[in-house]
Amino acid sequence: MSKTVTRTRLAAVATAATLVALAGCSSSAPSDKASAASCTPAKGKVTLQYWNTVPGMDKVVDLWNKKNPDIQVQTKNISNDQYGTLGNALKAGKAPDLAQVGYDELPALRTQNAFVDASACSAATAAKSKFVPWTWSQTSFGGTGVFALPQDTGPMALYVRSDIFKKYGIAIPTTWDEYAAAAQKLHKADPSLDITFFDPNNAEWFNGLLWQNSAQMYSYSGDKWHVTVASDQSKQVADYWQRLIAGKLVRTDLANGSTQMYAAYQKDQIASYVGAAWGYSMFRDNLPRQSGKWSIVPMPTWGANGASGDWGGSTVAFMKGSTHLYESVKFNTWLNSDPEALALENQLGGLYPAADAGLKLPALSKGVPYYNNEKIFDVFADSSRKIDTNFAWGPTQKTVNLALQDAMAKAAAGDGTLTDALSAAQAAALKSMKAQAIPATAGK
C-alpha cells in the first residue's frame, strides 16, 4: 500500500488538541501475553470486528461471511486516520478484534499494550510456514509470539525507461555504483534529464534503502533498546544519495505519487524510479502514454550484499481484548493465505501478498501488457525473498521518520547533509523513548 498521505486523509486530520483530549492515560494492564491464553472455539455464532484501510476489503469479507455463517466479520474502513482511530479505541478499551497495522508501526503499538499474543492457538504458530520469512520475523517479533499475520509487502525494484537508456547507449545499472555512473552519463547526454528523484518527505522509502544495506536501526539486549539509526551502513546509503544531490544528479523537488511527479515523468525528465511492488499500477494508470517504455529490473545492489529492500506493506494484528482468539486466528489465516482471498485483495486493493501462496497467483505470474508483457512480478517475488530478515522496527519509528524527513528536507535545500539527518533522527528517537520511559541507549 502506498504510504503517502492522501489528500482526503489530510482533510480528516484531527487537530492535536482533540488528539490529546481523546488520548487517555493507560491504566496498568496485564502484560500482552494473552492473559487467558484461551484458544477454545466459541459455542454458537461469533461476530468479529476487523478495521482496515484496504480498498475493496469489504468484498473479501463478504466472501468469508458467505462461507462461514458461524463466524461473521464486520469491517470498518479507517484509512482517514488509521493510527489515531486505533490509538483512541485502545485507550477507550474498544479496540476491534483485528486491525490493519503497518510493519513499521507494530513495535510502537506494542509499547501501547495494543496486541494479544495468539500463540496459544496452534493454528497461529503453524501459519509461519505460509509467509515470506522477513514478514514473519516482524509480526512474531523475532519469534517471541504471534501478534499479527503479514498481509502485504512492498519488495523494491528498479523501474527503468529502457528506451531512454537505449537511446544514450547506457547499460541498465545492477549496482549502486553503476547507477551513479549512469546518472552522470544521462545528465551529460541531456542536462534536463535526471536518473531519478529523491523525495526528502518520504522516510518510509528511505528506510527501505537503509534496510537493503542491512542497516539495523534498533536492537534489544541487556534490558535496553539500542538505537543505531546513524550506523555505518546507514551512513553509506546517506552519503551515496548526498553525493547525487550535491552533484545535482537527482531531482529533490518532487513528492512521490504527486501530480508534479507524474508531470515530470510525462515530460521525459526522469529515466528511472526506485519503487515497490505496489507501484506498478501507479505508472500504468497515471502514465498510459508511456506504455511499453518501462521495464522493471532488480534493485541495484551494494557490492557483494545482494539483498533487496522493502517499502511499505501491512499486517493484520490481533488486538488486545479480542475475546474470540480461535475465530480471529481462523479468519486472519484465511484472509492472508487463502489463494481465493489473496486474488481478490490483489485485484481490488492492489495488494502484493506476503504469503508464498500469493506470489504464485495466476494474476502475478502473467506478463503485464504495460511493461512490454514482461513478467514483472517474478522480479518482485525474487526481491521479496532477498529481504533481510534481521531488520526490525523500533517503538519510536514515527518520530524517527518525522525527524528524518525534516532534516532530509533541509539537506535537499543545501542546509546540512543526509548523514546529519540520521544523527537528528537518532537523537529524536532517544528523546522520544526517554519521554515514554522506554529504556534505551545510543549505539550497540
Next chain:
Amino acid sequence: MTHIAPRAVTSGGRRRPGGGGPRAGTVIAFLTPFFLPFVLFYLVPVGYALWQSFRVVRRTGGQYGTSYTTFGGFDQYTQVFQNSEFWNSIGRIGLFGIVQVPVMLFVALVMALLLDTPLLKLKAFFRITAFMPYAVPGVIAAIMWSYLYSPQLSPVVDLFQRIGLHPDFLGPGAVLWSAANVSTWLWTGYNMLIMYSALQSIPQELYEAAKIDGATNWTIAWRIKVPIIAPSIVLTTVFSIIGTLQLYAEPAVLRQISSNISSTFTPNMLAYAVASGNNYQQAAAISVVIAVITFVLSFGFMRLTSKKAGL
C-alpha cells in the same frame, strides 16, 4: 450603535421596575441545549488536556513493559520551554502574524469602506465574491493554491517563466508567505463582512451632518466611519491572532508539495507530530502553552486598544 465586541457581563443588570426576571427554570431550559455540549465537548476535553499535561509516563521493566502514568508536576512544561523547535515555531508564527494580520485587515477595511460608498454599483455581487473564499474549507483552499504554486503544474508560474522570471513560491524563504497568502485569501472577505455590517449600522444623519460641515467622502471614511467601527476592527484582529496561533491546515497541505515545511513548522503541527509519536502528555503541555499564549496575546491586545476603541 451596537457593540459587537464581547463585554464583561456585569451581574444584576437593570431590572424593569415591578417586573420580576424570568424564572430560573425557564432560563435553565433555554440554556441547557447550549451548555450541555459546551461542557461535554469543550470544557471536559480542555480539563482533560490540562490534567494530562501534568502526567508523565512510567513503564514496568522489559522490552515491552506495560506503561502507566503518574503525576509529574511541571515536568512536561519544562520540556516545552526547553524545546527549541517549539520556540522556532512560535517565532515563525509571530513573523507570519505581524505581517499577515495587518495586511489582511487593512485590505478588508478598504474593501468594506468601498462597499459602503453610494457610488458603487453591483454591491451584492462584490460582497458575495469577496466573501466566497470563506465558504471554501481551509484544506481545499490550500490544495487549490498548492496547484498554483507548483512549478510543474501552475499556469501562473508558467506565465512568469515565459517573461523570464523564475519565482519559487515553495522555496525556503517564500513558503511561509505562500501560506500567508492562502490565509489572506481565505479570511479577507470574512473580516470585510464583519466590518461592513458594522458600517451598515451607522446612522445616515451623521454623514449628512458631516457633509453640511464640508467633509469630503475621504474625511467621512477616515474620521467618522473608521473610528465608529473600531470595535469590530479590534474584534477581527483578535480573531486573526487566535487563528494565526492555531495555523495548521495551510502549511500541512503545502507540506505535501514543498520540502521546506517541516513537521514542526507551526506550534499546532509540532503538537500533532509529538502526539503521533505517542507522547500524548507532552502534546497536551504544548497545547496548553499555545492556549495560554493565545489568551495572553488576544486579551493583551484588547486591553491595549479598548480605551482607544471605546469599548
